[in-house]
Amino acid sequence: MNIVRSHVLVCGGTGCTSSGSEKLISEFEVQLKKAGIENEVSVVRTGCFGLCALGPIVIVYPEGAFYSMIKPEDVETIVQEHLLKGRIVTKLLYEEAVSEKNDILPLSETQFYKKQQRIVLRNCGVIDPEKIDEYIAFDGYKALGKVLTEMTPEQVIDVVKRSGIRGRGGAGFPTALKWEFAAKQPEGVKYVCCNADEGDPGAFMDRSVLEGDPHAVIEAMAIAAYAIGSEQGYIYIRAEYPIAVKRLQLAIDQAKEYGLLGNNIFDTDFSFDLEIRLGAGAFVCGEETALMTSIEGFRGEPRPRPPFPAVKGLWQRPTILNNVETYANIPQIILNGAEWFANIGTEKSKGTKVFAVGGKINNTGLVEVPMGTTLREIVEEIGGGIPNGKKFKAAQTGGPSGGCIPLSLIDTPIDYDSLLSIGAMMGSGGLIVMDEDSCMVDIAKYFLDFTVDESCGKCAPCRIGTKRMHEILEKITSGKGTMQDIENLKALANSIKSSSLCGLGQTAPNPVLSTLRYFEDEYIAHVVDKKCPAGVCKDLLQYTIDKEKCKGCNICAKNCPVTAIIGELKKPYEIIQDKCIKCGVCESKCPFDAISRK
Amino acid sequence: MAVKNTIPFRGTPQQEQELQDVIARYKDCAGATIPVLHEAQRIYGYLPIEVQKMVSEGLNVPLAEIYGVVTFYTQFTTEPKGAYHIAVCLGTACYVKGSGDIIDRIKTRLGVDVGSCSNDGKFSLEATRCIGACGLAPVLTVNEDVYGRLVLDDIDGILDKYLK
Numbered sequence: 001m002n003i004v005r006s007h008v009l010v011c012g013g014t015g016c017t018s019s020g021s022e023k024l025i026s027e028f029e030v031q032l033k034k035a036g037i038e039n040e041v042s043v044v045r046t047g048c049f050g051l052c053a054l055g056p057i058v059i060v061y062p063e064g065a066f067y068s069m070i071k072p073e074d075v076e077t078i079v080q081e082h083l084l085k086g087r088i089v090t091k092l093l094y095e096e097a098v099s100e101k102n103d104i105l106p107l108s109e110t111q112f113y114k115k116q117q118r119i120v121l122r123n124c125g126v127i128d129p130e131k132i133d134e135y136i137a138f139d140g141y142k143a144l145g146k147v148l149t150e151m152t153p154e155q156v157i158d159v160v161k162r163s164g165i166r167g168r169g170g171a172g173f174p175t176a177l178k179w180e181f182a183a184k185q186p187e188g189v190k191y192v193c194c195n196a197d198e199g200d201p202g203a204f205m206d207r208s209v210l211e212g213d214p215h216a217v218i219e220a221m222a223i224a225a226y227a228i229g230s231e232q233g234y235i236y237i238r239a240e241y242p243i244a245v246k247r248l249q250l251a252i253d254q255a256k257e258y259g260l261l262g263n264n265i266f267d268t269d270f271s272f273d274l275e276i277r278l279g280a281g282a283f284v285c286g287e288e289t290a291l292m293t294s295i296e297g298f299r300g301e302p303r304p305r306p307p308f309p310a311v312k313g314l315w316q317r318p319t320i321l322n323n324v325e326t327y328a329n330i331p332q333i334i335l336n337g338a339e340w341f342a343n344i345g346t347e348k349s350k351g352t353k354v355f356a357v358g359g360k361i362n363n364t365g366l367v368e369v370p371m372g373t374t375l376r377e378i379v380e381e382i383g384g385g386i387p388n389g390k391k392f393k394a395a396q397t398g399g400p401s402g403g404c405i406p407l408s409l410i411d412t413p414i415d416y417d418s419l420l421s422i423g424a425m426m427g428s429g430g431l432i433v434m435d436e437d438s439c440m441v442d443i444a445k446y447f448l449d450f451t452v453d454e455s456c457g458k459c460a461p462c463r464i465g466t467k468r469m470h471e472i473l474e475k476i477t478s479g480k481g482t483m484q485d486i487e488n489l490k491a492l493a494n495s496i497k498s499s500s501l502c503g504l505g506q507t508a509p510n511p512v513l514s515t516l517r518y519f520e521d522e523y524i525a526h527v528v529d530k531k532c533p534a535g536v537c538k539d540l541l542q543y544t545i546d547k548e549k550c551k552g553c554n555i556c557a558k559n560c561p562v563t564a565i566i567g568e569l570k571k572p573y574e575i576i577q578d579k580c581i582k583c584g585v586c587e588s589k590c591p592f593d594a595i596s597r598k
Numbered sequence: 599m600a601v602k603n604t605i606p607f608r609g610t611p612q613q614e615q616e617l618q619d620v621i622a623r624y625k626d627c628a629g630a631t632i633p634v635l636h637e638a639q640r641i642y643g644y645l646p647i648e649v650q651k652m653v654s655e656g657l658n659v660p661l662a663e664i665y666g667v668v669t670f671y672t673q674f675t676t677e678p679k680g681a682y683h684i685a686v687c688l689g690t691a692c693y694v695k696g697s698g699d700i701i702d703r704i705k706t707r708l709g710v711d712v713g714s715c716s717n718d719g720k721f722s723l724e725a726t727r728c729i730g731a732c733g734l735a736p737v738l739t740v741n742e743d744v745y746g747r748l749v750l751d752d753i754d755g756i757l758d759k760y761l762k
Binding site (some may be wrong): 014015018019052053055199200201202203204207239240241277278279280281282283294295296297298299300315356358359360364365396399430432434438443446456561583584585588 | 628629630631632633635636663666667670671672673674688689690691693694695699702703706726727728729730731732733734735737744746750751
């Protein structure tokens, strides 16, 4: 085996790939060859490091130098200076990772990583996800070996039960209970499924796990299969995640080659095979019964429960379905014990949770924190606060099923139960931060727009009800709403919640209910004053030209797509309000800042 | 209602052969419809009724059911894509950072509506769900090229590159 003196880890997650990390890898290879050190330095494409805002990211070991926002032209400098002469290129380092004395700080001491605890993401950004040997070197498949050779299925379920882990997909159902129900069904064909149909807008935790550590999910599914007595598994994954699909398929092929999937695993009687099924872009397929209907090849419509999937699931056989993040915890629980896991987190929510933090926040990216961490810690410390000196207004968790958490509740510890009690929900882990420029009525409308589009149409409350709610919100944001509309919204929301068939409909009104609960004054401002306080809702805005500042240069009029601006050269121009479509082109083109919106 | 322009189906015998091979491979596999449709869309770029008929006959599944599946899932499209397919992410992270304005700007500039293709077949515009590049929000893609951390003023420059 070739021993190298340095490792260059380049993030190959979707975020960094989109900002050009593939080009970096090929550039590193060229430059290393040019310097004649291609045999001394190894370039590794890893999973996500988490700090997507600063991508593409490169870490050079053994020094642990964390280079951020690297461009292809920087590569030569890193190779020549750092790798050839041993001088770290301080100006390209992530500034948080450099001490006042210009030394490199360990990543665990930077604001972003300090409060994180990585269990699910432990291998992401550390190993090359396309090489099974690297996973095995980090205790990979050891848990499966232990389960198959030392434990009975009952003992496996017992460990998972005592760990207290609850489903990471959103609802927080105890994982061990599902397994127990399925295990108790009479012997015969049973299925193990993995929900990787991460549909919440703004959530990318599961994708990063599959891209960065796919074997962890495969190993966990094999463990689950052993616990319930199944021989066949399916991973249902979004087709929109091409990198994750590719790495997962590669990982499955490698596991088969190593005898870790297939017949008689570890020379026992246990056999397990795994197949990928691609989703096709339907949000409702994240719902468990809809997902199974989709695997069967039909329109992904949910089925009434009971019978629950543990009794009659895929092809009418007992089936368990867990989320990617839930599975990624399982091998660690088996290896370190139930007590270890149960010691992390709060009384009723054990372990850690991965959040995809996005929106108006400095450190956009992926963070994993122990349950019970407060929203303030995530936003202000790990997230590095709000950009451009703006003020925090709300954080949205749980996507289209969740709610908004206002500033007054920013110290709420994040766990399943406290989030539910304030009208939000854990959801799968999307956490979108909003500042004073976000209009809460508009956000509610945005989510309703999403659910109207994604409602499968099977049950009337969701199909018709969400549409009606969306119409009312449309009315309010265009300045035609009345106070009665707000009352109607509340009534509609409550009946949709109580009468819809599946989780999508039952939670669809949450964004409206939670914004009404904490930001009713904004709704009233739209209805009574006909104003959008955040300046978002176009029908309530007016663009005006400041006569003092306007130099009559004609640039705005030339760029206006609907010729709504008139005037004479060198004299103040004017906007004809009836013609204006409020596209904002004039505001962005004006060289004198003379155009403003109110 | 305006009559929609339909571009005539121009499938080649090679494409048909490829599809028949796919069908043969999946024929006996449970739940084959969706994987076969994914492959069919990869081969033809979209799923016009002619392709749906071939899948229906090959898998022995009623055409109504195939059509039901095609229209249910947003990934499947019955409209061809333009030479340049512009997809603007409307995920939450992009939306709060102004991707709604970006899509409006593209619509005005190109005169193409969301979900359709320009008459010359050059541009098609799509509003996508979260593509997961939230760190780069707001994001749009033109075919394989990704443009991130956009501001409104970037749009003209990006489109100019493809208009030439």
